[in-house]
Amino acid sequence: MLIVLDLDDTLYLERDYVRSGFKAVDAWLATECGTNGFLERAWHYFVSGRRNDIFNQVLRDIDLEDDGKVLKMLEVYRSHEPDIQLLPDALSFIRNHASTELAIISDGHSVSQWAKVRSLGLKERVKTIIITNDWGREYWKPHPRAFEAVQQGYLPGECVYIADNPLKDFIAPAALGWMPSIRIRRARSLHEDIPTPESCIEVGTLDEAAILFCKGAKGRNLRKRILCLT
Numbered sequence: 482m483l484i485v486l487d488l489d490d491t492l493y494l495e496r497d498y499v500r501s502g503f504k505a506v507d508a509w510l511a512t513e514c515g516t517n518g519f520l521e522r523a524w525h526y527f528v529s530g531r532r533n534d535i536f537n538q539v540l541r542d543i544d545l546e547d548d549g550k551v552l553k554m555l556e557v558y559r560s561h562e563p564d565i566q567l568l569p570d571a572l573s574f575i576r577n578h579a580s581t582e583l584a585i586i587s588d589g590h591s592v593s594q595w596a597k598v599r600s601l602g603l604k605e606r607v608k609t610i611i612i613t614n615d616w617g618r619e620y621w622k623p624h625p626r627a628f629e630a631v632q633q634g635y636l637p638g639e640c641v642y643i644a645d646n647p648l649k650d651f652i653a654p655a656a657l658g659w660m661p662s663i664r665i666r667r668a669r670s671l672h673e674d675i676p677t678p679e680s681c682i683e684v685g686t687l688d689e690a691a692i693l694f695c696k697g698a699k700g701r702n703l704r705k706r707i708l709c710l711t
């Protein structure tokens with residue numbers, strides 16, 4: 482059996498990465514421009530639900546808006562070495578499985594995603610890690626290429642995907658005939674408010690997902706439990 486995991490908001494909280502990135506940008510702005518207070522302003526916008534133009538908005542607030550500066554801030558944000566940790570349930574879930582039983586499929590900017598993988602120590606713990614953006618933006622989920630790649634050597638019914646975003650994560654595994662996906666709906670995750678599709682099993686943590694797996698007869702057991710739950 483192959484357990485495939487998403488990264489952001491599945492193994493760690495994406496908001497922790499956002500804050501870590503804002504801190505890096507804050508330090509850069511203080512050094513390069515003598516500007517203080519970016520972190521607090523940007524975080525205020527983020528927790529208020531603002532997305533996509535936070536850098537511009539903060540610079541506008543302090544009369545420093547400049548497209549070149551925004552691009553540089555974006556580069557600092559994306560290339561920083563993040564201060565993030567695996568959530569406790571993610572750490573124990575990964576520890577309880579052999580690296581050969583696990584894979585990761587994640588979208589996102591390649592430099593950022595690989596920095597997260599390094600920071601979380603995942604390379605040593607997960608045999609196959611695919612950052613879809615390494616192939617190009619067109620291969621981000623729901624494109625099936627990454628799922629087809631990790632499935633090599635397994636039957637579709639031996640694979641399961643655990644992820645958090647109902648808008649894109651579960652389309653390809655369902656189309657390939659994988660087991661019903663497990664939707665992890667973490668408190669304070671970015672997509673927490675989006676309902677879980679009926680075709681998925683919802684869990685709040687990976688401890689709950691682990692209950693679906695049982696040593697000895699993992700695939701059969703999960704399928705049996707899924708049949709009971711759905």
Ligand SMILES: [Mg+2]
Nearest residue numbers: 487489490645
């Ligand atoms: Mg995610």
